[in-house]
Amino acid sequence: RKEVEQDPGPFNVPEGATVAFNCTYSNSASQSFFWYRQDCRKEPKLLMSVYSSGNEDGRFTAQLNRASQYISLLIRDSKLSDSATYLCVVTPSGYSTLTFGKGTMLLVSP
Amino acid sequence: DARVTQTPRHKVTEMGQEVTMRCQPILGHNTVFWYRQTMMQGLELLAYFRNRAPLDDSGMPKDRFSAEMPDATLATLKIQPSEPRDSAVYFCASGSSQMTGPAFFGQGTRLTVV
Numbered sequence: 001r002k003e004v005e006q007d008p009g010p011f012n013v014p015e016g017a018t019v020a021f022n023c024t025y026s027n028s029a030s031q032s033f034f035w036y037r038q039d040c041r042k043e044p045k046l047l048m049s050v051y052s053s054g055n056e057d058g059r060f061t062a063q064l065n066r067a068s069q070y071i072s073l074l075i076r077d078s079k080l081s082d083s084a085t086y087l088c089v090v091t092p093s094g095y096s097t098l099t100f101g102k103g104t105m106l107l108v109s110p
Numbered sequence: 111d112a113r114v115t116q117t118p119r120h121k122v123t124e125m126g127q128e129v130t131m132r133c134q135p136i137l138g139h140n141t142v143f144w145y146r147q148t149m150m151q152g153l154e155l156l157a158y159f160r161n162r163a164p165l166d167d168s169g170m171p172k173d174r175f176s177a178e179m180p181d182a183t184l185a186t187l188k189i190q191p192s193e194p195r196d197s198a199v200y201f202c203a204s205g206s207s208q209m210t211g212p213a214f215f216g217q218g219t220r221l222t223v224v
Contacts, residue, residue: 032211032212042217043201043216044215049212087153089212097143097155097158097166098203099155100145100152100153102153
């Protein structure tokens with residue numbers, strides 16, 4: 001099983017739609033979780049950290065389910081500018097490296 | 111606006127040549143990562159440093175790759191000799207001393223080996 005797995009997509013949604021991505025991780029002792037966003041031919045950028053209690057940042061909501069070892073990202077009221085690849089990132093226990101999933105591509109259309 | 115700076119942004123070189131990529135981490139960050147990204151493999155960790163000491167370079171082909179931090183403001187990644195399969199985007203990222211904090215990426219070096 002891969003350390004971090006994501007559905008590659010693409011997810012094609014119309015503007016205004018709500019879309020959700022899941023990501024599973026294999027190391028049950030993982031400590032930190034993040035969502036990054038990567039635009040085409042650009043560097044990954046931190047979108048948000050994921051906390052145990054769940055957290056929200058505007059239209060974005062992140063959830064962590066330790067029992068099932070997955071994290072999720074919910075995007076409400078999708079904008080054209082949300083089109084990007086969303087990378088799930090996990091920090092394994094005892095290390096400060098970041099393990100990336102291969103990303104989920106989102107395409108928001110008018 | 112604090113950012114990670116990488117040079118060069120683009121590099122085209124012939125097989126067998128040496129390639130050196132440089133990275134200036136965000137001031138005050140003591141953790142530096144080198145990642146490689148290809149379409150097939152996604153983001154792969156090559157090496158990372160904390161307080162300039164290499165902590166993990168297991169993802170790096172040792173026979174041709176080397177990574178160093180001559181000082182706190184400069185990290186380098188060298189490939190010698192380069193091969194066409196090394197063509198990829200190489201990202202440097204830096205993070206704070208917090209063990210489990212996020213990292214912030216530079217714009218990358220797009221390497222093409224012909």
